[in-house]
Amino acid sequence: MRRRFLKIMLAVLGFTAFGSLLYPLARFLSATRGEPKGKQLAFKKTEIPIGAARDIVFNGTPAIIINRPDGGFVALSRVCTHLGCLVDYDKSKKRLLCPCHAGVYDLDGAVISGLPTRPLREISLKIKGDDVVIG
Amino acid sequence: MWDKIIGWFEVRIGIGELVKEGLDSCRAPKNVSIFQTIGCAALAAFVIQVFTGFCLLLYYAPNTEQAFTSVQSIMQDIPYGWLFRTMHVVGGALLLVTMTMHMLSVFVMGSYKNPREMTWIAGGLLFFTTVFFAFSGNLLPWSQLNYWQTTIATAIPSSFPYAGEFITEVLRSGGQMSALTLNRFFALHVSFLPFVFFLLLVFHLFLVRRIGISSPPFGTEPENTSPRTAYRKETYPDGHPVYPYFMVRAAFMVMVYLSVLFLLITFLPGLFLPEGSVIQANPLKTPAQVRPEWYLLAPYQMLKLIPNKFFTLSVQVIMGVLFIFWPFFDARKEGNILKRPLLFGLSLSVITLWLVLTIWGRY
Structure with a gap:
């Protein structure tokens, strides 16, 4: 017992x-050491003219800020939701293209064609006067 | 002088008796096949990987600032650094090929059947550990090609519900690839995986020694394959002595392996070191046409062809589990695959499909 x-x-x-x-x-x-959270980035509106874009790294994530001709500023993660390659901005086609498996996104981050099934992650963005503030 | 040295050891530990006992008790069946020595070549390949890996460790710097330059320095500045690195890279690929051939020969001869199920499982786990070895080592040079290959490969598990994101985060040490990912892969490659591999290898070899070398089903004296109820070692009293009969053939197979290794290093040095491997990693620019390493091309191509990643991954996991536990799914006594047309056809189809997907994924 x-x-x-x-x-x-x-x-x-x-x-x-x-x-x-x-x-x-x-x-x-x-x-996830090395990925600071809650950091903000700011740009002058004039730094990114209409139709142009700027690649940034935000909280460790490669991202892009686009000044859309018909929708204003938007900040999107560049990480393709299929297998994690980085999408590139094609100014002439107004699209975001993934070089790995030909995934195509519109400037809102929604999937147009290809293998990705989810949209690009949107990063919060605010307009404060003449500044664009990310995060 | 030599006899004196040997005698000194003999008096103290009786090494001659130990060797004689070990060799006398180990005999190979009369119809032992040359293909049964491929495992010895795989073992030699692993020893070469350990040796060349140690040499590379002496000069490699495992941080994102210096990893790429240290590898380039090994290739260009350190005397014969190129030789040891190329041996390690090509040898890693050949180790996978050799292990695949070893497992194929075991499969064809039905040597995984009772009582050798555990030997097969340990071998299968050794194979997957080697794949993980290759996968973790691939990132270490921190080149553009290796970086993006690893980015894609580590993103694959994220499509699993619930645990997928966690697995990717564990592999990368966060949502994105970073310096911590390199630390993690380095630690896996030089510390954790060698330990796991060594344990599995010891267990695998212990089982081979304990149960005895299997007898192929093609010869004149096939082994009794009826399920056993008590432990019995195959001693083959009428068979060949392992030394020198089997060992000489094993040495021949090791020489074949070394010939292929050095032929590839001499005539196709760039086969496993393509253009993208000499450009430093740029985490902000994905190069066009990134593909994983050759041994992951088939599952990768499946992922490209079937949009539902969860389904494709589930199929691959099920296939992996089926592969590891195959001895329990194949309960039939017949060991000769040629007498089992269904299994023969199915195996051939799977191998052909795998090859087609690998070639398709490459081009």
Whole structure:
């Protein structure tokens, strides 16, 4: 009886010790050091004329700010939602093109054609007077 | 002088007796095939990888500022650095090829059947560990090609619901590739994976030694394949001694491996080091036409052809599980694949499909 009790206690303690390590381990392995959150970037409106775009890195994510001819400023992640390549802005076609598998997005980030199934992630953007503030 | 040195050791640890005992107790079946020595070539290939990997470690700097330049320095400035790096790169690819051939020969000979199920599983896990070895080592030169190949490959698991994003974040150490990703891959490549590989290898070799070399089903004396109820080692009293009969053939296979390795290094040095591998990684510019390494081309092409990534990945995971646990799915006693037309046709179709997808993915 006492031996059985000891065995059960050993199992419980073993599982508890092992189990209590799992969560910290999962958090430790998925840490995202080096990606500061909550940072803001600001530009003068005049720096990006209508139809032009600027590549930026925001919170560790390659992104693009586009001054759309008919929709004003928008900030989008450049990370293609298919397999993570970076989309490029094609000014003449008013499209964002993925060089890897020919995914095509419009200037709102919505998928037009190709393998991506989700739109590009939009990054919050505000106009404050003459400034464009990202984040 | 030499005899004196040997005698000194013999008196203290009886090494001669130990070797004699080990070799006497190990015999190969009479109909042992030359293809059964491919595993020895794979083992030699792994030893070469460990040696050349250690040489590269002496000069490689695992940080994003210096990784690329340190690798270029190994190739251009360090005496014979090019040789050890090329041996490591080409040897890594050949190790995968050799292991694939070893597993194919085991499959064709039905050597995975009772009582060698665990030997097959350990071998399958060794194969996947080697793939992960190659995958983790691919990022280390921090070149434009390697960087974007890894970006694409690490994005693939994200299509799994719930755990997908987590797996990608764990692999990359965050949502995006960064200096931490390089640290992580370096740690995996030189610390964690060698440990896992070594444990699996020891277990695999222990099982081969413990159960005995399998007898191919094609010869005159096929092994008794009826399921066992008690442990029994195949001793083959009428068979050939492992030394020198089997070992000489194994040495021949190792020489074949080395010949192929040095032929490729001499005549096709750029085969596994294409143009994009000599341009430093630019995380803000994706080059056109990025493809993963050759061993991932087939699953990658499947992902390109079938838009539903979750479905495609699920099929691939199921195929992987089926591959590892194949001995339990194939319960029939017949070991000769030529006498099983359905299995033969199915295996041939899968291999052909894999090759077609790999070539299609390349072009």
